[in-house]
Each structure stands twice: as structure tokens, then as C-alpha cells.
Amino acid sequence: MWKFFHQMASPPHFYRIAKVLIPWFAVPGLMLIAYGTYAGLFVASPDYQQGDAFRIIYIHVPAAYLSMMAYMIMAVGGGIGLIWRLKLAHAVGAAAAPLGATFTFLALVTGSIWGRPMWGTWWEWGDPRLTSELILLFLYFGYMALRSSIDDTAKADKASSVLALVGVVNVVIVHYSVVWWSSLHQGQTLFKKGGPAMDADMLYPLLAMILGFTFLFGAMLARRLRTEVLYRERRTRWVRDLVMSPEGGL
Amino acid sequence: MTAKLSGKDLTLIRGESCLFKGLGFALNPGELLLLEGRNGSGKTSLMRAIAGMLSLEKGEIYWNDIPVNRQRQEFHGALVWLAHRTGLKGDLNLVENLRFEASLRPQGNVDLAAVCDRLAIARLKRLPLRSLSAGQQRRVALARMLLADVPLWLMDEPFTNLDREGRKLVMELTEEHLLKGGMCVMAAHQDIEINVPVVRVGL
Amino acid sequence: MDALAMGNYGAYVWSCFGLALIVIVFIEWRARVRHNQVYRDIEVRIKALEEQP
């Protein structure tokens, strides 16, 4: 088991394997998303309260889910990087941050677009999820700003990992405090937990979208990781051999 | 091979350049480790690495044959570091500065008055450090080093800002410390005249 | 056409799906460009070094 991890974590090995793996993530991901989009837009029957506007959840929910997962990945990667001094783990954080910020942005914008017909406003402070997502976006900005303002890569890795770990504790506190706060102000929520059970024709496309987005995210993360690894290892022997080899190493 | 302080296979990469690679040293009581090299060759970095403030790309520093990372507090209790910047507060006077240092570590039985007399800073005791000259401030830093009464001295360019008399004093103090069985790591680009065994590391 | 209009909510729903598509394609394209750029930079530097005696 350990041997497997060590092999995976060795940069040249990862660089080669990731190239092979990317299509294996991207193709099923795109297929699931294609099915989810078609079934979500045209097959699922309209919600009895929200009408066709509910179809926005097929983008909003996967994006919101990935925005949090990306932060978790960043924090776990940072923790592993700090404890076991694994350089690849730090690279994961660097690659996941812009992706996470993008999905947070998507979740915010789609939530806001949903709010326009439902609440009659583009932004509703009373909604705890949108507010938490906004704070999460700021956390991503802070992480990326810290990373970019430290020139030395090793130092930037460690400093931003500490920030990610502090942030992940905070994300939980943010969530609960915002829920408490909105309950004071009788806010409405986008999708209630334990609400009326979803019909199968609504639910399956959503599950397909979530799974599809996750696969797609994996592929995107792997592609960014390859760039990170290549850049970080630019002075090493294996990169030289790769670049000088006749078939190239793009 | 057992040495009190040793380093094995030390490699440090800073940004784009490799400062040293596969470097090793061993130091025993009564010896002086002299780090030699041009400006920017990594003397200060190596010293910071020895003090445990820089993580190395590869290699390990040992104190009593145990890696210092595993016994940071014990190791730090046995060393004092005379750095490029004095690490003293300009707003506080000599006595206040030294009292702060004293409260951070158990003190040996070294007499403050005697140390101040020796370093010729006794009459500056009540002045804020800001108003002293650079050379006088360095003498205060030396006083802190003497008061700590620990076996290992790390001295980064100890002669800067000192006049001839001061330089001579530093060499005398170092020699006494080594003859008592202490150890010293010194980075200097000047010639030193100390009659003790010297281990040289070229960078 | 009714299926596309989605009972007056069409503009909102389609803009969400469209935006998601545009954003994801854009960042993926940027990632590709950056990867190629990093690779070229390394290639140029290494080849320049190799040609030196």
C-alpha cells in the first residue's frame, strides 16, 4: 500500500500516469453530464412550486458541492504536505484553489439567478447558503493571494497550507453561525433538507450531474496538477530527459 | 564517529540556485567551526539551518547524535545565536533588554556587572539602545551571549561594526569559551587569530 | 419551442447552463494554454543550456 502511494507521489510517475488517466475521467464525466442535462432539462417534470426554475439546481448543486470538496481537498493536501513533506500534496492545493474558486463563483451566480424569479431579487442576504458560499469565495481569494505574494514556492506551499487548515475549521463555524443568523431573520432557503422527497425523474439527473461534475473536476484537477508538477520540477533530470526525448512530453 | 554537533549530507536550494550540496561537518567541544565563503555563498543560510530555522532540502543536523528537529527545545537551550541583526529592542535600555533574555532561559552564574565592565558598556546601562552606536549595540548583543552561559555559540559575522579593540575582544572571548570546552560556529570573511583547533567549511 | 421557453423561466435556466458551459470551457482552455506555455519555456531554456559547450 505504502509503496503504491510513494510511487504515485513520485513526480515523473504521476506526470505520465495522469496523462493516461485524464480521458478516463473526462469521458465518463462528460457522458454523465450530457445525460443529466438532457434528462434534467427535458425529461424531469416541473416542480409543483417552482415550475421550471428548479432546473437550475442541476448546475447549482454540483457546483456548490464541488466548491466545498475543492476546499477540503486543498486542506487535506496541505495537511499531508506539511506532515509528510510530500511535494505533490502541496501541488494539489495549488491546482485545486482556482478550480474551487471557479465552482464557488458558479454556485453563487446560479443561486443568484435562481433567486431573481423566486425571491424577486438577485441577492438575498437572508439565505444562509448563498452567504456561506460568498464567504467561501473570499477564503479562496485569500488563499490564492497569499500563494501569489510569496515568491519561494516551498514557502508559499507551507504558508498557504496553514491557511487552508485554519480555513477549513472556519468553514464549519461559518456554516453554523450563518444558519443561526438567518434563522433569526426568517430567511428562506434554496433547498430545504428533508423537504418533500424528489421524484425519481428529478433525482436521477441530479445524481448524474453531481457524479459527472465530480469526474470532470478530477480530470481538470489532474490536468492542472501536471502543469504544476512540470513547473516545479523544471530543474530536474527527468524533465530534461522528457523534453529532449524525440516524442516530447507535452 | 560521534561528534557533539554534526551535519550530514546537507543540501539547500534557495529559489533557483543550489547553495550547497552534500555538505558535512563534525564539531567537538573546544573546537571552532569556521564557515568561509564569498558574500551570498550561503554562510548565513547554513548557520540558520544549524539553528533549526531553515528546513533543508536534504540532510540532517545532529546534536549529541540526535537530529535537532526531534529535540528542538533541548538544542535551543544549549545554543545562543549572535545574528547579523542584534535582535535587541531599540526602545528598551540595556538592562531591560538583558532582563528579557534572562527570563527566557535559565541563567548560569555569570555576573552582569562583570560582563558589562569587560565589554566596556557599563556606563550605557540606562540609555535606550536606539541612542547607542552600532558597535555599542553589538557589544550589548555580546553581553547577552555571555550571560546565557551555554556551550554552543553561533556567531554570524561577529566583527561587523566593531573597532580593532572590539574585534580583539571577540577573539579573546571566543578563545576563552573554547578553552573552557565550549563550541563555536563562526561565519567570517576576515582572518581570525585564535589559538584553538579550527574546523573549516568552505562554501 | 415550449420546451425551450420553460414557462417564462427559460431565460434564467438557459443562462445558468450557458454560463456554466462558458466558464468551464474557458478555464479549461486557460489551463491548456498555460500547460503548453510552461512546457515551451522549459524546452527553450533546456535546449539553450544544452547548446552551450
Place this chain on the structure above:
Amino acid sequence: MFAGLLAVARRDLLLAWKRPGDVLNPLFFFAMVCTLFPLAVGPSPEQLTFSGPGVLWVAALLATLLSLNTLFMSDHEDGSLDQLLVSPQPLPVLALGKTLAHWLISGLPLVLISPLLAMTYRMPGDAMGVLMLTLFLGTICLSLLGSIGAALTVGLHRGTALLSLLILPLAMPVLLLGANTVSLAAGNEVYATGIWALGAYAVGAISLAPYATAAALRISNE
């Protein structure tokens, strides 16, 4: 074990005593932000009573933030941070000592003058007590969170702006809990939850933040 904490705290207080400007600047800032608000929205008593808790809390947060970037700066510049890092005391304890001194210098004075400003916002007497209590707990949390940010940005050129960017999202729950608890108290509603939550946050921060600060100091001082 706590010798280092006391030593560092005592030294920082002594330094603040010799430079009282560092203590007074955040206080003046706090008072001025609180003055700006009525000037901007008008002096109507209902509006001031309604927004008072929020304004006072935002002002306190910004004033704390303002004082944070000097937390490790002078130590970094004169090399005494290096000396702390090689001292035989555990670094988290020293970091806690520095944070304690920072709180005594910039947090506690805010708590003490807050009733004066709350009075100008016509805050009822009971709510004033709650305001002081939440600010007491809240400034402790903010100093501790801030010490992590200050340690991460020490020695960076664009440190000040970056520090705000890092700390503000982390500080949002504290602001939210504090200000809303005071609002509840001012409206004669049940407010105990917020106090307990802030207290729990403070306890958690005291026990965890020094480790993060210590790790961050070692990293940014490499």
C-alpha cells in the same frame, strides 16, 4: 512553561508603554468610524439604535485589524523574532504571550471605551453590558485569529492589504455572532446562544491558534 508567555507579554507591554501611540491609534480609529456613521446616515434616533450594535462591532473589527499588522513587524525587522525562534521556550507559548499583549494593548481598551460610544447610539443599559461582554470575548478571538494572519504575512511587501484579505473572511463568524447577540439584547430577546458560541469560539481559539501562529512564524521566517 508559562515563563516565556509572561516574559514576552511583559516586554511587549513595556514597549507599548514607551510608545503610547500604538495603543491610542486603534482607539481613535474606532471612535472615528463610529462618528462617521451618524454623519453619513443622519442622526435619527431609531436608525441609530437599530444599527448601533452592527456599527460598533464593524468598527471594533476594523480597529483590531489596523493594529494587527504591527504585531510581528518590528520583531521581524530588528531580528528579535529570530531570537524568539531559537529560544528554548516552546514557540506556541511565546506566540500566545505576544497575542495576549496585543489584546491587552488594543483589544481591551476598545472594550472599555465601547459603552461611551454605545451611549451616543442610544443603546439601552442592558444591551451595553452585553456589548462589552461580546466585545471582550470577540476581541480575544480576533487577536488570536489575527496573530495567525500576521504571522503568515510577516516580512511580505504587500503584507497589510493581504492581512485584511486573509483575516476578514475568518473573522466573519465572530462579527456575526457578536453584533447579532447585541441586537437581540437591545430588542429584549433571548441572546444567551450567541454568548455561549462566542465563549466556545474563544476557548477553541486560545487552544488552537497559538499552534497555527507558531507554525506560520517558522514558515515565514525561513
